[in-house]
Structure formats: C-alpha cells, structure tokens
Amino acid sequence: MTDLSRRLRVAVAGATGYIGIQCVELLAAHPHVEITRLLARSGAQRRFREVVPGSAVDLPLEAGLDPGAVDVVLAALPHTVAASHAAQWLAVGAAVIDMSADFRLRDAAVYERWYGVEHPAPALCEEAVYALPELNGEALCTADLIAAPGCYATAALLAVKPAVAAGLVEPDIIVDAKSGVSGSGRSPSLGNLFGEVNESLKAYAVEGHRHKAELQQELEAVANAAVRLTFVPHLAPMTRGLLATAYLRPRPGVGHDDLRAVYEELCNAHPCLRLSDGPPPTKSVAGTNLAALHVGWQDGTAVVTCALDNLLKGAGGQGIQALNIRFGFAETAGLPLRCSWP
Amino acid sequence: MTDLSRRLRVAVAGATGYIGIQCVELLAAHPHVEITRLLARSGAQRRFREVVPGSAVDLPLEAGLDPGAVDVVLAALPHTVAASHAAQWLAVGAAVIDMSADFRLRDAAVYERWYGVEHPAPALCEEAVYALPELNGEALCTADLIAAPGCYATAALLAVKPAVAAGLVEPDIIVDAKSGVSGSGRSPSLGNLFGEVNESLKAYAVEGHRHKAELQQELEAVANAAVRLTFVPHLAPMTRGLLATAYLRPRPGVGHDDLRAVYEELCNAHPCLRLSDGPPPTKSVAGTNLAALHVGWQDGTAVVTCALDNLLKGAGGQGIQALNIRFGFAETAGLPLRCSWP
C-alpha cells in the first residue's frame, strides 16, 4: 500500500527522447509524484527546459544512469540499456517501469532472435510483467519490473486480443498499422527528416517487424493455440497518432453484435478506452491517453480499428498509467483525457 | 489509324476539379493534342488560369457540356453527369474517356445499388471498356467509350489482379488502402478542410466502399470464381499519393519467387510500372504517371504494395495514357515519368 501523504519519487531515464519528454511533462503536473532526477546522456550539463522547446520544467539533466534514492525508475531508453541497469535499480528498492522492448518478451531467446543482441539480463525476463493496463491490469498491482508495451503493440492488442480471448475469431489475423513519425524517436536520421517523410506514406518491415514477436506472445497466451499473424507497419506524414486496422475472421455463427459487445464491455470498464461510433481519426485522441476503438463489419469480415497517440497511450502515458495502478493512485491521475479539436 | 499530321482535338469536361486540372495541364504540354474547349460549370465566364494557381493555360471556361467539334471528350465529372451526356458526345463522333464511375460497372443494376441512383444510360454500360492500360490494354485500342478506373481501383488491381489472374493466390483477399486528401476533390466540405484532416489518419467506408464493386468485377473476371474481398480505404494527411497494401494467401506450393516473377514480367512489359526493391513511399511516384509495386512476403503471406499519384496514374494521367493507346501515340506521350525528390 502506498503512503499517499508523501509524493512518490520518480527518476526518468532517457528524459530527452520524445517518450522521455512526454513522461517528464506529465509527471511534472502529476498530483502524487515528484521528479527527483532526469537522466539523459545527450543533454547532460544542460537543463531540461533548454533542450525541450516550450517546457517549463527547470531541472538539470544528468549523464549517468544512477537514479539515486527513488521509488520508481521510468525508463525510456534504447533497447539493451534498461536491461543492463534494471537489476541494480531493483536492488536499491526502486520499481522499474520500462518502456523499451527489453522486458516485453518472456523468452530471452526470442528477444535475441529479433534484436540480434544477447539479452543483458535474461533472468529478469520471466519476472517482468507485460503491462497493457486494460488487458493485464491485475498483475500490475504487485509487479516491481513492468514492461510497458509500445505504440504498435498497444493498438494492435487492443484491436485484436479481446476478440481472440473471447474465442470469437479465427487465429488468422492481419493487422495493418500506420504510425506518425515521432514513433521513430528524436535521434536525427534520414528516415525521420521532414523532407523525406512529409507528403508521403510507405510500408516498412514488410518481412516481419520486431513488435510482431510480442503480439504473437500475448495473443497465443489467450488463444491457447498458434496464432497466424501478419503485421505490417506504415509510416504516415504526421507527428503524433497511430492507427491499427485489424482484419478478423469471425468463427462460424459469430455476428457483428457478438463482437461489438465484447469491445463495448471492455471500453465501459476502463477509463482510457472509448468505443467510437465511427472509425476514429487519430487526431480525435491526440494529446490524450485514450485509445478509441471501432468495430466494423464488411461482408462477414470484422474490421476493428484502434487509434491512439503513440507518445501517450502508446508510450509515456501508458507508463504513467501503469505507475498509477501499481501505486494505488487513480488510474488516470495526471493523464490528459480531453482532445481539443482541431 | 490516327492521322498524326494534325493534333487531336480534345475537350475536357469538368476542367476545374483536381482531376480536370491535371488533365488540362498535361494536355497543354502534350505533343499530339490540342485543347479545344474547357467545360466547367463552376468556373464559367472566367479563364482557366484565373481559377488555377500557377497555371499558364489561358483558355476560357464554358458553362455547358457541349464539346463542339472534337475527337475526344475527356470527362472528369461527378457521377451521373457523364452518363447523361455520353450518348450525344458519341453521336457527334467523339471518343469518350470518362474518369468517373459511370461506365466502370458492366451491370447497371450494380451501379444503382452502390450509387443509389438510376443509371442514366444503362445500354452504354456493356459497350464501355474498362481501361486500366496495363491490365486491359488491347481492348482499348478500338474502344469509343472508355471508363478509366480511379485511384483506389488502379492501385488495388495492380497489386492484386496479376496474382489472381495467374492462379497463384486464394480468392480471399484483403486490401488496406491509404489515400491523400486530393482524392476527395476540390469541392469544399468539412471532410477535406486542412484543420480536419491534417495531423490525422482514419479509416472510412469500413462497411463497404463504392469502388469495391468494380474491384470485385475485375477480379472475378480473371478468377473464374467468387472472390471474397475486404477493402478498407483510409484518409492520410497528404495532398497527393495513394498506397494499397494487399494481403494475399498463396496457394499451396506457391513461393515468394513465383509471385514476384509475375509482377516482374508485368512491370518489364509496361512503361508506367516499376518493380521496387523495397516498399515504395508514395512520394517516390508523386508527380509522375508511374505505379510502383513491391512484392513482400511475411511468414507465408504475400504483402503486395502499390504506390501511385492519385491524380496522375490514379486519374488524369491514366485517362491520357488511355487516350495515347487509343489513338496510336506513344503510350507515355505527354506523361511525366520522373520523380524529383524530395
């Protein structure tokens, strides 16, 4: 049980990437949290507000990965970095909420196959809890090592897993996902230059994207069977926003209403989900920690779309939602839920 | 046989919509064509260059739909309008190349079901030739009433039909398509306002889009069987560009190379097709009459993507390509084939 009389001390590791920035801004306004340390190799010797336009957060950036005395480390680091430090963070009594891929796969061998590196802490993989709050909520409450799924996995799982778990669809699934450019991070590369991606849209990783591994893991856990999944990500010319379009083949006798009922129940039970009357535009949830779901139907095929803000519900917001649940705060404490159109 | 010693006289009907504008600009630079009349209800009493920024075409816009003495009417009109006038255009000896949906469906009853209006000229439906030049080229050479497919159908058919025609895939197909905003035309409406669509992406017509009818018609013609097609269009925040991502289930024994060979042969045979080494970004073909194809493979599912410029290869450029073929000009006469990155 958390002592609510004092603020939770949180360090953010990787504070100057897009996900880290999002975490810092949310935590700075969080009612139950105090940011104690911002760790960021690239920004060291400067203050947060000097490297983040528009920010009012006036804290120093530190180079190392020593979080000091904290209750939680919120990590938004390149893969392998959090895994290399998690054990020592846990050893000093901090809970770890990792937003990289390091602890999402229970099987370190699968990690090594997809990421092409040895896992720095294979023993921790089994201990970690995969934390998509609406689908894995209970396990979160007592976990010390939490792996928050990323934007693609969050949208795809919210679109697909409820139907699979309810046994309503065949385990033969196609997910066509479209992400805004901020999903590729704040490190400059040809692939996220304005001139290269504006006024353009493309598929990538057609032969198999890294996040497919965790999708398969999570779906097979509820399908109790092999799941054939085709997952193709696309890059769209926008900063924030992600849409997953899932194509599901209903089992014999399953109708549109049966399927819709499952998602309706889920959305009613969770404050960050919305069931949408029509296919949701990503901008309708941009700037919020909401995921909007729509259950469509075309000549016997179910078309479920899930829209979210890749940096919020698909990353930093989700991490804080997990923190809220883990420490007994209101699930949406400090999380924006209102879109402001346009 | 066309007399190449004089320029072909072409009237453009619907000259001030985005497709019409594209046609006019291309025809104005076409080596074998003379624009004789520009018909546009909305712009009447003005000159083309007054209503189209950047244009150097200084011809008057006329209100009616009388093309005068012409060899060809190129029509970019709302549906039902071309169908209402085609008979009289044909009667005065003009060939008609229609870029609306009016003559794409061979069965007027299907048209009426999808468009909710009576077909103005059902007798002409059977006479019309569906003109995706790379897939229906021969029929074009002698046709007088040509229905040019639109952007969604062009991309989807180029991605899917070669595999279906070759008998390499199951007739159970998913096409997830993403279009730029210019596809919705130049008539102002809430749905194409900058503030509504910028920084956003959404699915629409999930329950069934009008262009699905012609896709089904064209695929079933080569499948010799019922085709189960799921087609979902999306709106992406860019002006030009369309990407179709097709998910195909290979028949037993069919491998990636078998499939790739079919598309390679097609691309080698046609000057407006390119087989791409990786999934093509839409901007790599923007401003050109090219369609770029890529044949991917993910754990036994084929993922074929087709990128094109929705106003060129997906509309006006295709109409002129059809004109070139019909009148014996070089297939790419007057058509831009070079992208200029970025």
Place this chain on the structure above:
Amino acid sequence: MTDLSRRLRVAVAGATGYIGIQCVELLAAHPHVEITRLLARSGAQRRFREVVPGSAVDLPLEAGLDPGAVDVVLAALPHTVAASHAAQWLAVGAAVIDMSADFRLRDAAVYERWYGVEHPAPALCEEAVYALPELNGEALCTADLIAAPGCYATAALLAVKPAVAAGLVEPDIIVDAKSGVSGSGRSPSLGNLFGEVNESLKAYAVEGHRHKAELQQELEAVANAAVRLTFVPHLAPMTRGLLATAYLRPRPGVGHDDLRAVYEELCNAHPCLRLSDGPPPTKSVAGTNLAALHVGWQDGTAVVTCALDNLLKGAGGQGIQALNIRFGFAETAGLPLRCSWP
C-alpha cells in the same frame, strides 16, 4: 464580487466553429463554470459530441441565439451577429464576451468602412472594453461588454504596443504575421481546403487587412500620435499557431537592453506571457494559452516576435482569461499552460 460558492453559468454562442469548440472544451473542464447552453445554428438538433471529433461534451446544440438564464454569454459568431444580439443579452443581466470584431473598434464609422456593413449597435461600441488582458487588464474587471481581440491583433499588440507605450520606438512599424489555417474557421471554402494550402505559404490582404484598424486604434491610444503601420498577414500550412514578426525602429539612444527590459517586466507580471531566450517556434506554445515573446536586434533594428496558439491565446483561451479576470477567478483558471513537445 463573484459568489464563488456556485458555478458561473455560461452560454456559448457559435459553439461549433473552431473558436467555439475551443471555448466549450475549456469551459467543460473549468473549475468555476457550468455550461448552460450551446447555441449553434449549423449543428442544431444534434449533440456537441456528435459534431466534434474526440469530444466528451454531451450537451445539445440549440438553433437560436437565446442564452436563457446565464451570467455570461461567450460569443464566437460571424461579425454583425453578436452586435445584433448584444443589447438583449445585456438586458437580461448577462455579461457579454465577444470574440468577433463587432465591438473592437470604438468608432462605428471605422467598423463600417472596413466591414462594409452598417454596425447593428453603434451605441454599444463606446461602452465595450477592448480586452487584451495583459495590456488592458484593469478595465476588464468591471466591464459588462468585453471585446476580446483576435489572433493577429493579440500577437501584433503584444509584440509592438509595449515598446510604443514606453516611447522607445518610432511610430513607423512593420508587422509581418503568419497564421495557421484554423484561423480561417471551420466553414468549408476553397481557401481552407487541405489540397489548396498544404505545402504552401502566401501573403494575403496585402492592401490592408481588417485587423489593421484595431491595431492602429490601440497603438495610437498609447502613442498619442499618428502611427504608420504596415501589417501583412500570411497563411502557413499548419493547423494551429500564429507568429507575428515586428520590425521596430528604436528612438535615438535606445538600445537592445532598454527594449528588452520593457518586455521582461511585462512578461514577469503576467502568467500567460513568457519571454523566450530565442525566437519561439509556434509549436512551443500550441495547445496552451501562452504567448511567447522574443526581443531581437539586428544592426539597430529591433525584431520582436510573438508566438501564440491562434485558437487559445488568440481566441477562445483569451475569452476565458477575460472571463476569469472579470469574475474574480484566478487568471489562468481552466487554461492550459503546458506545451507537450513535439
């Protein structure tokens, strides 16, 4: 003095335009306010959340302009409409905060010259208080008819008026302003279509823009002299955001530090102003009610830039800031002040 024990009853007139939407979303989360009625001709018979993507505000839209029993009418209507109704709104005891141009000009004859219509309520023009809170704050506290300046005027006045009022610059001023497309409203027209404005930037109203009149009025009030102002607005391809770049000629003996000190003092005194270390990007204040100012200096010419969110500090947010001041709430109650990059 306002009775803080009950919520202020506010009706929004023109609730479904971009400014109206912004007001409604802010008021719905405002700690001291209750929305009592949403008036919107275009949306009548529907509920707010049905016409505004992503909104959770589930109130009906009503067609007329009768606000019922309210403390305040917040009006975001086309010009002449608020002026036609203000007298009756005031008569039933409501304060009126108008975000149109109707009550910004003290002289109805000037209004008629620029807007080309008779002013519907010339007698009220003198009574109205021009409400840019940081520059006209005191007058607001007791006003019943408040004219909130729009985006161009707010940015230009914040950039220019402090220097003019301090007597530091010559009354010969150039303001080059750049606005996002949402400034032109949510009514569809060729000028705000995605295809027309994306990937483009242009000047407009070069011969003289309507908002020049109020700029001249407000500047001359503090200059005690004629002010020669050249004001050119530009349309930029973004949804939100406005930047005014002001070119000021310092009086003899006035240096960069003298000028900077004036703006620094102003920014320190007002919670919605920020003095920026470098020229502020508009996105650094997007989604907030902040205006960011920078005082530059190039070879003896002062270059003052002001960035703001045209729908917040340049419209709806400003209206609510005025409401807060008028009714004795904290000036920033219900107003977002944190940017979330990117």
Place this chain on the structure above:
Amino acid sequence: MTDLSRRLRVAVAGATGYIGIQCVELLAAHPHVEITRLLARSGAQRRFREVVPGSAVDLPLEAGLDPGAVDVVLAALPHTVAASHAAQWLAVGAAVIDMSADFRLRDAAVYERWYGVEHPAPALCEEAVYALPELNGEALCTADLIAAPGCYATAALLAVKPAVAAGLVEPDIIVDAKSGVSGSGRSPSLGNLFGEVNESLKAYAVEGHRHKAELQQELEAVANAAVRLTFVPHLAPMTRGLLATAYLRPRPGVGHDDLRAVYEELCNAHPCLRLSDGPPPTKSVAGTNLAALHVGWQDGTAVVTCALDNLLKGAGGQGIQALNIRFGFAETAGLPLRCSWP
C-alpha cells in the same frame, strides 16, 4: 560558342544532397547535357538510384572530388569545399558553377567574418561572377567561375533589387523571408526532423543571417550608397517553397504604378519570371524554375513578394539556367516551367 553537335559533359559534385539530387534529375533529362560523373562522399560505392527514392538515374557515386574530363563542374557542396577545389577544376579546363556561398562574396574578408573560416581561395573571389541570371545575365556569358545565389538571396534580390536599381525606393529595406525545410539540406539534424518542425513556424538568425552579406553587396552595387537592410529568415512547415516579403519605402513622388512598371518590364523580359495578379502562393511555382513576383501597396508602403521553389529557382534549377546561358543553350532548356496544382 558552344559546339551543339555533342552533349556538354557535366560532373555534379555533392550529388546526394537535396540540391545535388535536383541537379542530377534535371541534367538527366536535359537535351544538351551528358552527366559524366557523380561525386558524393556519403553515397560512395552505391548507385544514385539506390540512395534517391524514385530516381531512374542509374549512375555510380564516387567518393573523391575529381571530375575527370568534363566541360562543367556543377558543385552543391558544403561551404569551403568547392573553394578548395575550384582552382584545380578550372585548371583542367572545366567551367565551375558553384551553388554554395564560397564565391558569392567578392571580398574574402567579408566571407571570413560571416563564415568564421579562412577562405580557401581568396584570389578567385574577384574573378567569380555572381549569377542571378535575370539580374546579372550578361556577365554570365563568358564566366568560367560562376557563383549561383541561393534561395533566400534569389527571392530577396528579385523582390528588392529592381526597385533599388531604378532609384524608386529609399535604401532602408526590410525583408521577411519564409523557407521550406528542404532548404536546410538532407543531412539529418534535430532542426530538420519532422517532429521538430511540422505544425510549427519560427524566425531564426534574427541577429543577422549569413546571406545578408551578399544581399547587401548586390544592393549596394546598384544603389551607389549604403543600404540599410533588415533580413529575417523563418522556417515554415513545408518541404519546398520560399517566400520573401519585402517592405519598401518609395521615394517622394513614386507611386504604385511606377514601381509595378519596373517589375512588369523585368518579368516580360525573362522566361523564368512571372508577374502575379495577387500575392503568389509558393505552391504555385513549386516544381518549376519560375519565380513569381507581386507588387503590392499598403498606405504608401510597397510590399513586394517573391515566391519560388528553393531547390529549383533557388538552387539547382538556377545553376542549370546559368549553365544554359553560359553555353548558349536556350535559357530554359531542361527546366520545368509548369506547375501542376495542387
């Protein structure tokens, strides 16, 4: 006199930056030119079409800066690089058209002040011809070392210099310029990431931009007096396009018509200039080598706007236009002059 019976041999140095790419694509379709060598450190060992999406140019990229046997070196390199190699290129008989800043300033000391490095070839500075074809055309015809002005200088000089040269305006000038992001090149940096610049606009280099030096040099050459110039560049969220808005104070007795007549005559005399009826949107010249000019007038101040495509008329297109003039080809040979809206 150029021997038109054989193609001119041209090497492009810096072929894989945005300006270099533009040159290569234009030259590949140029009727009188043969590309003999593509030099590009970053792309070495690859072929052009492998590093440029959508390109059909299948030539190898070479690492060094040895152009081989050529008639012309077209250089699009970072500053100091062309200056370090120009002497040896000239020595083997090649003409050099440089699109960097290296040879734009006649006085090497001024170069060193603005660029903070020693000029590698100060002796060549005086020999070089500054080549904005419409303003310095004659000198071009015999020059061997040609410095093509960049996007900001081209737009600003076309907007301002005709009026200064005609003696119609005071030598006290403000130019507010707005550029698309491709102007900052293809090398990845935080400043040209999609996430940093999309949906945003900002001023930069307010204290004085490098290109101010050449503007001052070129204006003072025709003013025969000191020119007070304030030049502020802005970054706008678009790939291509640049707009310069110039504020000019007419001399006593000079009216709008006097000024307009000067620009009209200039535009009539040059095939790449257009006098526009209203302020030109940048997109109306995007993809072309045109500059569109508009002469506005606001209460006695002249407002001249110039729109161009920063990679064409503001860079690579201009270089080829200079090449055409230098070698006696038609001035617009190989240059696109038609915009295709939208």
